[in-house]
Amino acid sequence: MITYQIEESITAAEFIEVLNASTLAERRPINDPERIAQMLQHANLIATARDQGKLIGIARSLTDxxxxxxxxxxxxxxxxxxxxxxxxxxxxxxxxxPQAKLILLAAPKAIDYYPKIGMAQWEYCYTLEQVDYLR
Structure with a gap:
């Protein structure tokens, strides 16, 4: 039976394990456990799915x-x-x-998933990898 809950924190090892079991590991710093721990420490909304206690899914968010x-x-x-x-x-x-608009950037392999479940695509998204890129 799969259980869903909001959790205050999970371990970096658990997070890395589910990232490796999904397709998301290729775009996350799984070889840098300190950075993974930092990602978890500063997330303020972590939803999880567990099968008999084993983490099988996660939604890690930052929200106001x-x-x-x-x-x-x-x-x-x-x-x-x-x-x-x-x-x-x-x-x-x-x-x-509930009052906040949910925003995400789709992984390339998941682009077709989000419209199927009812999410709207927004074309005006920008990223900045390094401050030196600003002109």
Missing amino acids: FGFCTYLSDLAVDERYQKMGIGKALIRLTKNHS
Whole structure:
């Protein structure tokens, strides 16, 4: 039986394990446990899915609970994908910040997923990797 909950914290090892079991590991610093721990420490909304205690899915977000929630990581173990777990984690995240607009950047392999579950695409998103890139 899969259980969903909001958790105050999870370990870096657990997070790395679910990232490796999903397709998200290729875009996260899984070989830098200190950086992973920092990512978890500063997230203020962590929704998880567990199967008999084992972490099988996570939605890691940063939110002000009033205006915006940035869902930074949505990872589901590949063995559990296509079971509605990702959508359930998004729903749990949104329900814990109901006034805030939920925002995410889709991983390349997940671009087709989000419109299928009812999310709208926004074309005006920009990123900045290094401050030296500013002109």
